[in-house]
Amino acid sequence: MKIARWPRPATMLAGAAVLVAGLTACGGSSGAGTSGGGLPQTIKIMSIKEMTGAVAFAGTNATKGIDLAVDEMNQQKFLGESKLEIDLKDSAASPQEAASFATQALSDKDYSAILGPAASAQAAAVSPIAQKAKMPVIYTQAGSNGVLAGDYTYRVTAPASSYFQLAGEYLRGKGVKTAAVLYNSGNPTLAELGQQTAPQLGQKYGFTITSSDGVQTNAQDFTANGSKIAAANPGAVFVLLNGPQNPTAIMQLRQNGYRGEIVGMTSMGAGNLAPAGQAAAGAVWPSDFSALAENEGAKKFVEAYKAKYNGETPNNYAAEAYDAAWFLARGIKEAGSADRSKIQQGLAKVAAAGFEGAEGKLTFEGNDLRVQGVLAGWDGTKEILVQGTRS
Amino acid sequence: MAQNLINAVTLGSLYLLFALGMSLAWGTIGILNFAHGSIFMFSSFTCYLLVQHIALPMPLMILIGLVVGAVLSVLVQVLAFEPIKRRNPDPHRAELQILVGGIGIAGIPLAVAQHLTKSVPFGYSKSTFEVEVLHLGPVQLTNVQLVILAAALVLAGGVGWWLRSARAGLALRAIGVDAEVAGILGVNRRRLALGTMAVAGALAGVAGVLLTYYLGSIAAESGDAFLLKAFAAIVLGGIGSVGGAVAGAMILALAETAVVTQTSGMWVDAVSFGLIFAVLLLRPRGLFGRREVRRT
Numbered sequence: 001m002k003i004a005r006w007p008r009p010a011t012m013l014a015g016a017a018v019l020v021a022g023l024t025a026c027g028g029s030s031g032a033g034t035s036g037g038g039l040p041q042t043i044k045i046m047s048i049k050e051m052t053g054a055v056a057f058a059g060t061n062a063t064k065g066i067d068l069a070v071d072e073m074n075q076q077k078f079l080g081e082s083k084l085e086i087d088l089k090d091s092a093a094s095p096q097e098a099a100s101f102a103t104q105a106l107s108d109k110d111y112s113a114i115l116g117p118a119a120s121a122q123a124a125a126v127s128p129i130a131q132k133a134k135m136p137v138i139y140t141q142a143g144s145n146g147v148l149a150g151d152y153t154y155r156v157t158a159p160a161s162s163y164f165q166l167a168g169e170y171l172r173g174k175g176v177k178t179a180a181v182l183y184n185s186g187n188p189t190l191a192e193l194g195q196q197t198a199p200q201l202g203q204k205y206g207f208t209i210t211s212s213d214g215v216q217t218n219a220q221d222f223t224a225n226g227s228k229i230a231a232a233n234p235g236a237v238f239v240l241l242n243g244p245q246n247p248t249a250i251m252q253l254r255q256n257g258y259r260g261e262i263v264g265m266t267s268m269g270a271g272n273l274a275p276a277g278q279a280a281a282g283a284v285w286p287s288d289f290s291a292l293a294e295n296e297g298a299k300k301f302v303e304a305y306k307a308k309y310n311g312e313t314p315n316n317y318a319a320e321a322y323d324a325a326w327f328l329a330r331g332i333k334e335a336g337s338a339d340r341s342k343i344q345q346g347l348a349k350v351a352a353a354g355f356e357g358a359e360g361k362l363t364f365e366g367n368d369l370r371v372q373g374v375l376a377g378w379d380g381t382k383e384i385l386v387q388g389t390r391s
Numbered sequence: 392m393a394q395n396l397i398n399a400v401t402l403g404s405l406y407l408l409f410a411l412g413m414s415l416a417w418g419t420i421g422i423l424n425f426a427h428g429s430i431f432m433f434s435s436f437t438c439y440l441l442v443q444h445i446a447l448p449m450p451l452m453i454l455i456g457l458v459v460g461a462v463l464s465v466l467v468q469v470l471a472f473e474p475i476k477r478r479n480p481d482p483h484r485a486e487l488q489i490l491v492g493g494i495g496i497a498g499i500p501l502a503v504a505q506h507l508t509k510s511v512p513f514g515y516s517k518s519t520f521e522v523e524v525l526h527l528g529p530v531q532l533t534n535v536q537l538v539i540l541a542a543a544l545v546l547a548g549g550v551g552w553w554l555r556s557a558r559a560g561l562a563l564r565a566i567g568v569d570a571e572v573a574g575i576l577g578v579n580r581r582r583l584a585l586g587t588m589a590v591a592g593a594l595a596g597v598a599g600v601l602l603t604y605y606l607g608s609i610a611a612e613s614g615d616a617f618l619l620k621a622f623a624a625i626v627l628g629g630i631g632s633v634g635g636a637v638a639g640a641m642i643l644a645l646a647e648t649a650v651v652t653q654t655s656g657m658w659v660d661a662v663s664f665g666l667i668f669a670v671l672l673l674r675p676r677g678l679f680g681r682r683e684v685r686r687t
Contacts, residue, residue: 052502054612057509185657214657218616220606221405223398224651244512244610251607255524255533275514275608 039082043338045328046105047086047115048126053093057243057270058118061314062140062321063088065358066115068301068308069325078329082338091117098122099129106133112338113138113328115321116153120144120188127153136344138328140320143189152344154351154367156324158288158359160189160265161197163373166286167238167263168205170375170386174261176235178210182225182249183240186217190240193265198238210234215241222249223256230256236263239283243267247276254279266376270315273378281380289319289359290374292385301358314358323357323369330355394530395652401536403644404543405605408598410621410636411547412464412591418631419554419563420584421486425493426467426500427595427621428614433500434460434596435603436611439513449520449538453600460596461589463500468588471496473581497614504611514608522604535605542601546594551633563587627667629677638678643667 047066050059070084091098098117105111106129114130116123116139123142127149130137139147139155148155171179179202183194194212202209210232213225222245229237230253239249239262246268253262264285273280291302291313301322305314314322327350332338335346351364359371375386409431416422424430434456441447441455471492479485523534554560563583565573574580602617603609624643628635646663670678 052505054505054510056505057511060509213651215651216657216659218612219659220609220613220616221402223401224395224648227394227398228652243510244608244613247512247514247608248606255522257524257531271511275512275516277516279607 042085043112044085044110045113046111047088048091048101048117050093051090055093058317061317065318065322066325069322073329095121095125099125102126106135123147138324140324148367156369157320158369158371164197164286166375168201172205176207178234179207179236180229180234181212181238185214194240222252226252226256230258236261239264243272246272251276251279278380280378284377287376288371289316290376290385293374295360297356319358397530399645399648403641404539406624406640407543409617410624412594414625414636416591420587426497428618429497429500430463430592431595431599432614435599436504442517446519456596456600457593460592464588464592512608512610539601629679632679635679
């Protein structure tokens with residue numbers, strides 16, 4: 001799921017103005033105590049992640065992915081004698097905290113780059129000041145417009161709309177002719193999928209959207225929605241909600257007698273459907289990553305992840321962050337320097353060439369990632385890869 | 392139409408179960424407990440932790456939720472609200488500090504649950520209870536809905552009767568009217584306050600468990616969302632009135648359901664809270680709020 005939250009405009013504007021003013025006074029880039037020639041022994045990276053708070057599931061999993069990538073880099077001596085040192089900061093899903101940590105990194109010449117937060121509101125607070133100070137920032141998730149503020153900001157999570165055609169192909173295969181949409185109207189990414197992407201898929205893959213209902217960000221009871229949708233009995237329902245909303249909405253749809261197809265978003269992954277159990281069996285969702293994907297990059301990543309974390313299966317948050325860390329390392333290697341500007345140039349070259357990662361073949365449109373995607377599903381007890389979809 | 396009404400009454404019953412304890416403490420001992428949502432969530436979360444290890448039936452889960460809620464609520468009263476009251480002779484300042492203190496305390500169980508669940512939703516799929524859908528003519532409802540409707544009816548009726556008829560309930564209402572005079576007349580204010588907080592917490596615990604069964608799962612943050620709804624229901628109905636809490640919860644739920652079923656659903660909060668605002672403009676003390684008499 002793209003964790004997208006809008007900042008409070010007045011607070012953000014004031015905060016950003018103060019920070020930009022401070023940064024301008026501090027000067028801009030430098031880079032890890034280097035003069036731009038060669039790699040230092042240690043390259044310090046600040047990782048701003050949501051280790052606590054409402055989106056801790058994204059931050060904690062992302063951190064595991066980053067730690068694994070850094071272990072691999074250091075073991076392989078990917079950067080020669082240089083090692084990446086990750087300084088983890090818990091933003092607690094607060095834009096103010098995230099901006100404060102970013103400011104700290106910008107004003108400290110020891111930091112060469114930032115691995116950014118997942119929530120769009122935080123990313124939107126960090127991006128303008130990082131771009132102004134010429135600090136490379138690589139985000140995962142953070143799907144809102146405005147997060148990519150210039151050539152120093154990258155996003156290593158492909159927009160869901162770029163691979164959501166997998167859902168259209170699936171529904172066409174099932175012969176679906178009508179669909180309802182239930183989406184979280186407070187989340188820009190989910191709202192965009194519900195209001196624009198789903199109807200576009202309908203036009204392309206031959207089904208009609210019969211109803212489109214928004215729910216509040218914190219809505220918890222979907223009985224009325226479920227009842228309304230079940231009465232209309234469309235061939236499919238797009239359930240585009242945040243993580244905790246998914247099992248409840250699906251369960252209540254089923255309890256209201258709905259038996260058609262259910263299509264969701266990556267927010268259905270990461271174990272979020274487990275509480276719904278058998279009621280959610282058959283639900284599918286396009287995803288940028290599945291631990292069951294058959295490409296070499298994914299297989300290698302899953303194997304290494306399980307070995308490091310006691311057999312735990314990685315989710316998309318871990319895979320995206322793993323790819324983000326490797327993207328950064330490749331950029332640094334390409335730059336041959338820990339200097340911020342040179343790292344940005346290195347990242348641009350790596351992005352132009354693309355590379356193989358846990359999410360498969362990674363390419364970029366500008367500074368934004370693109371992947372083929374997979375169609376994941378829930379069989380009632382565990383996540384599965386829906387057969388016949390690309391991996 | 393009948394189905395929508397059933398859905399709305401169920402939602403209203405959930406709001407009521409949550410709001411009842413909050414209303415009781417606020418309307419009698421003057422404590423607006425903003426940790427109520429966290430107590431509600433953590434009671435449910437404790438049951439979830441237990442049911443991971445041993446399959447428990449619904450009645451036992453409700454009982455555990457009740458006990459955990461009561462204990463947590465009493466702890467909050469003893470460790471936080473009582474010291475605040477002791478140190479603040481000015482009751483208005485104390486009320487404000489209790490409100491802020493409640494918000495702070497709410498963060499502790501929330502952080503613990505978020506840490507342990509990684510903010511992934513939790514439910515009672517390992518409980519022995521199974522949800523069944525019942526078809527009654529044109530409408531259908533689940534056995535959980537029936538339990539919720541019955542619980543709301545019994546508990547709201549019970550609390551209302553207790554406040555009107557039982558000796559302790561009358562003493563509690565006396566505190567709500569004038570705590571000092573009630574004290575002079577021999578009412579043990581501390582004991583009644585602890586008892587009230589225990590009952591309020593127990594109601595939150597029961598609501599938490601029933602809500603988790605009904606929704607299939609909740610998240611660590613679910614208490615916060617209910618807090619706002621309950622607050623709105625209490626203000627709409629009138630602070631300290633059980634009948635008011637019932638009316639407020641049902642009106643809020645009916646308005647929300649009507650908006651969801653008749654529109655695209657995006658205006659739920661705007662319409663329902665707009666309605667509350669309109670009612671309060673006409674009746675500032677809420678629908679059933681008592682008239683406050685100030686003597687100089």
